[in-house]
Amino acid sequence: MRFNKLFKIRNLIAVLAIGFMAAGASVSAQDSTAAASATETSAASPVTAPVTDAADMDAFASELVKVSESATSDDASTLAAADEVVDNSTLYKTAAYYTILFLLVCIFLAIIGKILRVYELTREIQGKEGALNWNTIQGGIFIAFLVLGLYGTYWTYDVWGYVVTGESASVHGDRIDSMMLTTVAITTLVFVITQILLFWFIFKYRGSTVRKAYYYPHNNAIERLWTIVPAFVLTILVVFGFFTWRSITNPPEADQKAALSVEVTGEQFKWNVRYAGADNELGVRNYKLTTPTNTLGIDYADKKSWDDRLGPEIVLPVNKPVRVTINSKDVLHSFYMPEFRVQMNAVPGMPTYFQFTPKLTTEEMREKKGNPAFDYVLLCAKICGSGHYNMQYKVKVVSEQEYNEWITKQPLFFNDDVKKEMQQKVASSVKEVAVDNKLALNN
Numbered sequence: 001m002r003f004n005k006l007f008k009i010r011n012l013i014a015v016l017a018i019g020f021m022a023a024g025a026s027v028s029a030q031d032s033t034a035a036a037s038a039t040e041t042s043a044a045s046p047v048t049a050p051v052t053d054a055a056d057m058d059a060f061a062s063e064l065v066k067v068s069e070s071a072t073s074d075d076a077s078t079l080a081a082a083d084e085v086v087d088n089s090t091l092y093k094t095a096a097y098y099t100i101l102f103l104l105v106c107i108f109l110a111i112i113g114k115i116l117r118v119y120e121l122t123r124e125i126q127g128k129e130g131a132l133n134w135n136t137i138q139g140g141i142f143i144a145f146l147v148l149g150l151y152g153t154y155w156t157y158d159v160w161g162y163v164v165t166g167e168s169a170s171v172h173g174d175r176i177d178s179m180m181l182t183t184v185a186i187t188t189l190v191f192v193i194t195q196i197l198l199f200w201f202i203f204k205y206r207g208s209t210v211r212k213a214y215y216y217p218h219n220n221a222i223e224r225l226w227t228i229v230p231a232f233v234l235t236i237l238v239v240f241g242f243f244t245w246r247s248i249t250n251p252p253e254a255d256q257k258a259a260l261s262v263e264v265t266g267e268q269f270k271w272n273v274r275y276a277g278a279d280n281e282l283g284v285r286n287y288k289l290t291t292p293t294n295t296l297g298i299d300y301a302d303k304k305s306w307d308d309r310l311g312p313e314i315v316l317p318v319n320k321p322v323r324v325t326i327n328s329k330d331v332l333h334s335f336y337m338p339e340f341r342v343q344m345n346a347v348p349g350m351p352t353y354f355q356f357t358p359k360l361t362t363e364e365m366r367e368k369k370g371n372p373a374f375d376y377v378l379l380c381a382k383i384c385g386s387g388h389y390n391m392q393y394k395v396k397v398v399s400e401q402e403y404n405e406w407i408t409k410q411p412l413f414f415n416d417d418v419k420k421e422m423q424q425k426v427a428s429s430v431k432e433v434a435v436d437n438k439l440a441l442n443n
Contacts, residue, residue, distance in 0.1 A: 037127065139203040146199035150192065157188075166339075169365055169397070171357040171378065172248045173341035178246045183237055251321075251355050259321035259355055262314070264378070265296060266326075266346040269387030271378060272296060273314055275407060277307025287349075293417050296329075300414055300422060309410040314378060314395040316358050317403035323355040325419030334381035337395060339365070343381060358397045365397075 026119065036373060169175055205213075251259075261276035274296065276282045283298055283305020288298040298305050316322055326335045326346045334348035345352040366374045376395035398406070 059412075082142040135207040139206040141334075142199045142202045148197060149195065153188070153191070165358075167368060168339070168341050169358060169360045170340040170342065171359050173339075173356075175248065176341045177246050179241055182240070186233065187239070248356075249354070255321060256323055256355065259323035260317065261323055261325070262316075263325040263327065264314075264335055264346075265329060266335070266380065266384075266391065267329040268331065268385050269390045271391060271393045273311030273393070274412065274413065275309040275311050277304075277309065279304060279307065283308055285327075287329075289420070293421055294413075296413075298413055300418060306412075306414045308413045309407060310413055311410060314393060315403055315406050316395070318358050318361045318395050318397050320400060321355060321357045323353060326352045328353065331384050332382050333384050333391070336379045336381035337376065338379070339376055344384070361397045361399065 063322070165177075165181070168174055257280075261280050261282055263274040263276075263282050265274070267270040272295070274282065281304045283302040285297050286299050287297045290298055294300075298308070300306070324335065324342075324344075326344050328346035328348045330348060332348070334343060335352075336343045336348055340356055340358065342354055342356055344352050347354065360368070362374070363378060365376070366372055376397065378393040378395050380391035382388075384391070
C-alpha cells in the first residue's frame with residue numbers, strides 16, 4: 001500500500017515537472033511572438049492619401065522612395081531583433097530549471113531501479129537465479145571509483161601542484177618547502193596504498209553464495225603494527241616541523257639587531273608601514289596618543305621616533321634580513337606574503353614578529369615566472385570584515401643601492417604638523433600650570 005502511494009506521488013511530481021517545463025517553453029514562445037509582431041508593426045508602411053491628380057504624382061513617388069528606404073532599414077533591425085529573441089538559451093539556465101531537471105533524473109533512476117527489482121523478484125518467484133549479480137556490479141563500481149580517484153589525485157597535483165612547488169622568494173622559504181614536500185610525499189604514499197587496499201579488498205571479498213565469511217575478531221600483532229607505525233611517522237613529522245618553525249621564528253639576538261626594522265600595522269581595511277630611521281630602532285607607541293595627525297599613536301617624546309619614515313609601499317633590499325613588527329589597531333588581521341612563505345597574525349595590543357631574508361628581486365621573479373606584470377603582494381589572511389579583500393599592499397624587492405635611494409625620499413612621521421601640535425600641547429600645558437600656580441597662591 002505504501003509502495004503504491006509513493007509511486008503515485010512520484011508520478012504526480014513527474015507530471016508537475018513536465019508541466020512547468022512546458023509552461024516555461026510556451027511563455028518563451030509567446031514572448032518571441034510578441035517581440036516579432038511588435039517589430040513587424042513598427043516596420044509597416046504609413047497610410048497615405050489617394051493620388052487624385054498628376055501634380056501630386058511626383059510628391060507621391062518621392063514619398064514612396066522614402067517609405068521603401070525606411071522599410072529596408074526596419075527590415076534589417078527586425079532581423080537583428082529576431083536574432084536576439086531567438087537566442088534565449090540563458091532563459092532556461094535558472095535554478096528552477098536545474099532543480100526540475102535534477103528531480104526528473106532522480107525519478108527516472110528510481111523508476112529504472114524499481115523495474116529491475118520487479119524483474120529480479122519475478123525470476124525468484126519462477127525459481128530462477130537472478131540475471132544480475134549485484135555484488136559483482138557494485139565491486140566493479142568500486143574499482144572504477146578507485147581508478148577515477150587516483151587519476152583525480154594525479155590531476156590535482158599536476159594542475160595545482162605549483163601552489164606548493166613554486167620557488168620561494170626568501171631564504172627560510174626553502175626549508176618550509178622542503179618540510180611541506182616531505183609531508184605531502186609521505187601522506188600521498190600512504191593515501192594511495194590504503195585506498196588501493198581498501199577498494200581491492202571490497203572487490204575481492206564481495207558477497208558470494210559459494211563462499212562463507214571468516215570471522216576474525218582480534219589480532220594483537222596487527223593492532224600494534226597499525227598503531228605504532230603511524231605514531232612513529234607522525235612524531236617524526238611533528239618534530240621536523242617544530243624545529244623548522246623554531247629556527248625561522250627564533251633567530252639569534254645578534255641577527256635580530258642586524259636586521260632592517262620595519263613595522264606593519266593592520267586596520268580595517270588597510271596596512272600602515274613604518275620604517276626605522278638611521279638608528280634602525282622604531283619609536284615606542286601608545287594608543288592613548290592617537291590623533292588625526294598621529295594615527296599610529298607614536299610617542300614623539302621618544303627621540304627614536306623622530307627619524308621614522310612612512311612607507312607608501314613595502315620596499316625591501318635583497319639578501320638583507322628584515323625584521324617585521326606586526327600590530328593591529330582594531331581586530332585580528334594576518335600578515336601574509338605567500339611568495340616569501342611569511343604569515344603571522346596581527347593581534348590588537350600584542351606585537352608579533354617575523355624575520356626573513358628576501359633572495360629574489362621583483363625583476364628576477366618576473367623573469368622566472370615569465371610575467372612582466374608580476375608584483376609581490378602583502379595580503380590579510382583573516383576574514384576581518386566586509387572590506388577584507390581590499391587589504392592588499394604592494395611589495396617590491398630591489399638592490400640595496402636602490403633601497404637606500406628610495407628610503408631617503410620617504411616622508412618622516414615627525415613632520416611639521418606633528419611639531420605644531422606638540423608645541424600647542426606644550427603651550428596649553430604651560431598655561432594650565434600657570435593657572436594652577438595662581439590658584440595655589442590665592443589660596
